[in-house]
Amino acid sequence: MASRLTLTLAALGLAALLQPALADPPRAVVELFTSQGCSSCPPADALLVEYSRQPDIIALSLPVNYWDYLGWKDTLAHVAFTERQKAYAHGRSDRQVFTPQMIVNGKKSCIGSDRAQIEKAIQYTSKGRKTLPVAVNLSEQNGTVTIAVEETPETAQRDAEIWLLPVLKAQTVPIERGENRGKTITYANVVRGLNRLGEWRGGSARFEVSVETARRGGDAYVVLLQSTDAAKPGIILGAAKSPDF
Template sequence: MAYIMVFRLKATLAALAFAAFLQPAWADPTRAVVELFTSQGCSSCPPADELLVEFSRQPDIVALSLPVNYWDYLGWKDTLAHVAFTERQKAYAHSRNDRQVFTPQMIVNGKKSTIGSDRAQVEKAIQYTTKGRRTLPVNVVVTERNDTITITVEETPDTTQREAEIWILPVLKSQTVPIERGENKGKTITYANVVRGLNRVGEWRGGSARFEVPLDMARKGGDAYVVLLQGTDAARPGLILGAAKGPGL
C-alpha cells in the first residue's frame, strides 16, 4: 500500500512538472498592441519613446518601437531604422484612407492612429478598437520546447473576421542610443521592444490552429519576440485580432 501511494505521488508530481513545462511563455491575455513609428531624427519623438517604455511594462499590452528612415536627411541617420517599417506605416495609412504618416505616430491594434506622445489619445484608441472588451478577440498562446516555438490560435466565436496572418517579430527589449547630430543632438534615448524584423509565419482561416517556428528565426537580430495575428486589407495590414509576448517581455 505504501509503495502504491509513493508511486501515485511521484506520478502526480511528474504530471504537474510536465504541465508546468508546457505552460505558455506568457499567459496573460493581451488587451492591446501599440506600434510606435519613431525616429532618432525627430525632435518631438523622445516623449513618445518614453511613453512606449511605460506601456512595455504593462503585462496586457504588446508595445513595439518601429524606427522609420525618412528623417535621415536631417543630419543624423537613425541607427535602428528599417525601410520595412516605413513601408508598414505607409500601408497602414492606405488601409485607413487618410494618408497620414508622421512621427511620433502610434497605431493601436492595427486600426487607430494617434499622436504617439499623447497617453489619453492612446488609451481612448484602445477602448475604441476593442469595443469595450478587456482583451483582443482571439487568444494567441506561445510555448517553447527544444528550440522550437509553438504558436496556438484558440478557436473563438467572438470575432466575425475569419481571415488573418500570423507574424513573428524579433525585438530588442531595450536599446540605448546616444545621438550625436540632428534635431536630438546630445540626447541619449532608450527605446523599448525595438522591432528587428517582420516574419510572416502563415495564414489563419478561423477556428483553432497551430504553427511551429524555429526559435533562432524568432529572435534573429533581437533578444525576444512577439507574435501577431493580424487581418489584411488588400494585402495591407489590418485589425490585430490577437497577440502574444515571448518570455521575458
C-alpha cells in the first residue's frame, strides 16, 4: 500500500512538473518601431529580444516602411504600423516619429536602444503596480479564442478598444542592401496585423474570435485593451498573450 501511494504521489508530482507554467500578468507593453533600413536600429532590436524573454513584459516589434527608399525594402514592414506610430505622435502632441522608437504602455516615447530610459518609462507608466490596471484573460477551446475583461475597481467607464495582434515569435532576416547591408538580424515578436475586435466601456466583457484568425500570419498572438482619444491610441489598460507566446 505504501509503495502504491508513493508511486501515485510521484506521478502527481511529475504531472505537475509537466504542466506549462502560467504566464505572469504583464506589467508593461513595449512597442518598438523599427526598420531594416535604419542603421541605428540593430541595438534596439537586440534589446527587444531581451525584453521578450521577461515574462511580465509584452515586447512587440512593429517594422515601419518609411526608410525603404534608402536602398532596402523592409521585408516585414506594414503601412499600418507606420500609421500607428504617427497616431501615437499626434496623441502626445509632440509629432515625434523616428526609429528606433519605443512606446511604453501606449504613453511614453523612448529611444528604442536606451535601456535606462525605457526602464524609467516602465516605472512611470506602471505607477508602482506589478500588473497593468485591467485584467484581461484568454482561453482557447474548440477552435475559438475567448477574451474576458474582468470587473475590477479599475474598470470604470472609459473609451477603449480591444485589439488582437498576430505575431511571429522570431524572424531572422539577412539584409543585402542599404545601411545595414551584410547584417543578419533576428527580430522578436514581429506583429503581423492590427485587428480591432470591438469597443469596451468599462465593466466585464467578453469577445470571441477563431484561433485561425488570431494566429493568421504568425505563430502566436497578443490582445491589447487600449484607451482611445479622438480615434488616437492612448494608454494600454490591459493585455494578454496566447499560451504559446
